[in-house]
Amino acid sequence: MSAPTQQPTPTDGGPAAGGPPRGAGRAAITNAAREIFAERGYHGTSIRDIAARAGLSLSALYHWHSSKQDLLAALLWEGTNDYFEACERELAAAGDDPTQRLRAMVRSSVAYRVRRRVESKIIAQEWRNLEPEHQERLNELADAATRLWTDIIADGIRRGVFHCAHPEDARRTVVAACNAIAQWYDPAGEVDLEELIARYTDIALRVVDARGS
Amino acid sequence: MSAPTQQPTPTDGGPAAGGPPRGAGRAAITNAAREIFAERGYHGTSIRDIAARAGLSLSALYHWHSSKQDLLAALLWEGTNDYFEACERELAAAGDDPTQRLRAMVRSSVAYRVRRRVESKIIAQEWRNLEPEHQERLNELADAATRLWTDIIADGIRRGVFHCAHPEDARRTVVAACNAIAQWYDPAGEVDLEELIARYTDIALRVVDARGS
Amino acid sequence: MSAPTQQPTPTDGGPAAGGPPRGAGRAAITNAAREIFAERGYHGTSIRDIAARAGLSLSALYHWHSSKQDLLAALLWEGTNDYFEACERELAAAGDDPTQRLRAMVRSSVAYRVRRRVESKIIAQEWRNLEPEHQERLNELADAATRLWTDIIADGIRRGVFHCAHPEDARRTVVAACNAIAQWYDPAGEVDLEELIARYTDIALRVVDARGS
Amino acid sequence: MSAPTQQPTPTDGGPAAGGPPRGAGRAAITNAAREIFAERGYHGTSIRDIAARAGLSLSALYHWHSSKQDLLAALLWEGTNDYFEACERELAAAGDDPTQRLRAMVRSSVAYRVRRRVESKIIAQEWRNLEPEHQERLNELADAATRLWTDIIADGIRRGVFHCAHPEDARRTVVAACNAIAQWYDPAGEVDLEELIARYTDIALRVVDARGS
DNA sequence: GATGAATGAGCCTTCATTCAT
């Protein structure tokens, strides 16, 4: 169907309900692409599937996006960027303390994986299907996000707050744990977001061996 | 490039070493498929690519495997089964102690992800491209593997050796951390397998909050 | 871009000079179409290309011309007609003498191929892409032009001025020679129009074997 | 080559009559392409049209030719090369005399345009649709053919046998006249090949102003 | 055991065109 599954896009919001209200083309397509790419993967998805789910013709899709690859690139970049900005926002509020900063990162990450499960899956799996130029651009953003984690853990160790011997492996573990959430979390289940954040914060603190905080 | 990149498969074993493994049709194809599926994904790989890398004709491929889907299914099942058997082997040697059993699981998992990086990537990513019947069969095996972890952690808690409040999240974290190794580990790097096992064992024990062992 | 490359079209004539010919929609489109049809051929040209080079939107194009085919038909007819009228004009001034009349035809033809190279190419190549009705209409005009040549040569032979045994082949040769000019003539080269006319008049007179004139 | 439009190829002769005898793929396609490209032009021809006329499936076409462009390039190259070789063959037999050599060139050219009308049309019209690399390769061959004419006329003038003042224009006229034959000649008409050669030889000699031979 | 030829379905993309505004 054409209804946005995830975050509402400012551009649409319009008449809604039913077929895509003439003019909501771009968003309808983006949403449809997001869903189907997540379900079947980039190569497993045909551009006809996307157009159909968006309730538009094949050609309308090309009116808004120049190619299947651009559609993917836009989706991945938008998603990664949103994640990065969410982290920065939480960090800005977290102050200077490594433990608080690590908590902020876990909160941002878990929240993102839960709220944007669909993007999260795509980002994890379809990254390799980007053409080199798009991939490079995305890499820089991803590296910046990695650095956020790295710096916090390094700082915690320096200040004697974290005690893990291998910070890189600790970082990888925490990130992998948060990322995995997108694969299994059921929003209809018993665990709500805040509870989940609490649980993964605990785990993260154990992984970096935080003591006395 | 028909030469096996990874572990030699028992099925082949032939004259090997050098040119296109004389008469080793089946294995050549399996190996080629494994590599290319890992590189480009199931839908991104064409059966012609596989035949070409195996140094065989398209028709030869069909002589050995009945379809592209079967090729994938065989690969995934074989890989998952090998992993499961490796776990059982290590567990048999580990005795009854939860800590020793968890160590055994981490050892099996890390070793598998390192030695069979290619299969590991495929298992992680291409699972969804299996047709339902194959998927179901594989699911049972995967669930059995999950149960190995679950039972060990549950036992550890019951015996007061592990203290984590949310065993499922602990299990997911440890498994995700081990799985991720396949994505980043560089066998030419400085960290050898035993060192890596040691590090991830430590992390796993912190995640389940093992005390006094 | 959108500036007319060749002769100014009476239809436009507007403010012109510089940017997109203000309000000169129709002419801008005709000119753009002429250029691109000549460069890439009818089927090799998209209506979007034309609109883009004219600096107009796709819909504007349809405001002025009812279809791609009509655009071609208009171009071809206009061009052929201009050629025919140029011939008649020169002939009217040439009087009755077959030699003078042949000279007039060569002059008209060479001048047209030089001054309107672009149209000339289109007329030569895109004729076959006209739909039957347009083609028929154009044929009549082309036949009339052919008859101008035929009659002059026949008259010259009758009067004993020309001596070629096969007037049709002579006519075809002269016409082919003039037509070819559009393909190779370089207006920036050393040979100017008058010189070229002189040369081809000589050739034509040799081809029809004119003696004592 | 199986479909009989033009010269018979020794390679075929097989089962004939009816659909293309399994195995005659390559030639059937080449022949079909030649015909349709000549009728509708490169861009006006769809690869499906070609396959259909060849009595094969679309995919079979791609089994034999890697792309539509390659099909065109092969056709153009083959045709131009055949023409060039025919010229060289006739010239070898013509000896040293400029008049005899010019006669040989006219003979080769007229014969080619008559016997291979279809190729001739394609060569004349579709040259511009070749991609640059193919175009360049073909250009060299075409230039070599041009040089054959140029050298003969220059030699004739030097020896005082030809007297035209502008050899390049003479050459262009003769070549254009011969080329044009492909457009109008009707093999079912009254003029046979030898007669046509005689007529165009006469014209050519008049154009270069050959005297006393 | 292995091959080359052939196929039908489907892929991404572009086309000429229309229509509400």
Place this chain on the structure above:
DNA sequence: CATGAATGAAGGCTCATTCAT
């Protein structure tokens, strides 16, 4: 006068698969 959004048909090409040899 002019536009942006939308469309159905068609374009070139690739796919997994089959079959006679």
